[in-house]
Amino acid sequence: MKVVIIGAGPSLDKNLLDFKMRGGEFMDAVIIATDAALVKCLNMRIVPNYVATLEDYPDYKKFFDNEIARKFSRHYSVFYSYKTSYDIKLLLKTMKVGLILAHLDRQSDVICNVGLFAYLIAAQHLKADKIYLIGMDHCYGENEHPNIKLDTEVARRSFFTTINPHLKKRMIMNPIFMLWREEFLRERMVNKNIRCINMTGWGVLFGRDIEWIPELI
Numbered sequence: 001m002k003v004v005i006i007g008a009g010p011s012l013d014k015n016l017l018d019f020k021m022r023g024g025e026f027m028d029a030v031i032i033a034t035d036a037a038l039v040k041c042l043n044m045r046i047v048p049n050y051v052a053t054l055e056d057y058p059d060y061k062k063f064f065d066n067e068i069a070r071k072f073s074r075h076y077s078v079f080y081s082y083k084t085s086y087d088i089k090l091l092l093k094t095m096k097v098g099l100i101l102a103h104l105d106r107q108s109d110v111i112c113n114v115g116l117f118a119y120l121i122a123a124q125h126l127k128a129d130k131i132y133l134i135g136m137d138h139c140y141g142e143n144e145h146p147n148i149k150l151d152t153e154v155a156r157r158s159f160f161t162t163i164n165p166h167l168k169k170r171m172i173m174n175p176i177f178m179l180w181r182e183e184f185l186r187e188r189m190v191n192k193n194i195r196c197i198n199m200t201g202w203g204v205l206f207g208r209d210i211e212w213i214p215e216l217i
Contacts, residue, residue, distance in 0.1 A: 002029040003122040004132045006048065007115040008036035010141025011202045015134040016044045018199075029132070032079075032122060034114045035063040037135055042068045050100075051078045052118035054111065058087035065091055073097050079121050081111075100125075113138075113180040116187060123191050130195045137203035138180045139171040146172065162204055166212045171204045181205065 004019075004026055006012070019026070033041045033048035035055065041048055053063070063069065064078075077098030080089060092099055104120050111117050115136050122128040140146070146159055160173045173181065181204050188196060188209045198205050201214035 001126055001128045002026070002130045002132070003126055003128040004029045004031045004134065005115065005118045005122060005136065006031065006033040006037045006041060006046075007118070007133070007135040007137075007200075008034050008040070009115075009135045009137030009200065009203065010144055011137050011200050012037060012040060012135035015200060016040060016046060019046065019134060020044055026132070030122075030126060030128075032118045033076075034118055034135075035060065036114070038063055038069055038076075039066060042072050047072055047075050049076060050121070051076050052102075052114055052121055053078055053080050053084055053088060054114040054117045055088065056083040056085050058085045060085065061088045061091045064088070064095065064097070070095055079117075079125070081117065111183065112176075113183060116180065116184050119184070119187065123187075123194055128194060130197065133196070133198045133205065134200055136198065136200050136205055138184065139173045139177050139202075139204045142202050146174065164202075164204065164206060166206060166214070167202070171202075173204060177204070 031048040032050045032052055035051055035053040038051050073095040077100055078092055079100045079102045081102055089099065102121050102125060104124055119131060122131050160178050161170050164171050184205055185207060192209055196209065197211045197213050199213050206212055
């Protein structure tokens, strides 16, 4: 099974345009959008099969409590975790969205990134053999940077950098980005049998077990 995971990273707008233009080759794919990416997907008339929501904070129901998410609510189902906020689950029930509790081998209540949550759903629930990533930067965007001078001691202690070998460019991460990256790469080591193709075109999700194809081909 071919699964496309759509994250809400800074490359998402460009990725969705690429997907819309060349996504015909993914007609047979199952699409999982993260909750934060849902509205942008729907506005582009890209309707995911599933949405992954991990958040335990009630305010994150904003991803579903809007006109377009309601309009398409019968066209997608939502995977949620044990820690997902009751307010979010109650809202989705009133919207008559299909709800699926994600039973994962690894406890989803200790995962802090919804993109990784979607990846584990693809790997364990859907039994994907190919997982394509878009909008999964896990770092500051190409034209973004922290609002601080990076040559200061505070910056050196607060931010991390790595060189993306495919782009030959420096990627900047704050501590939460760093954690997300470590989580994802750890799970890739567990799921080496699944082919993982990163088409985001930017970011820090690279390595021996991740194919880097920045265009939809």
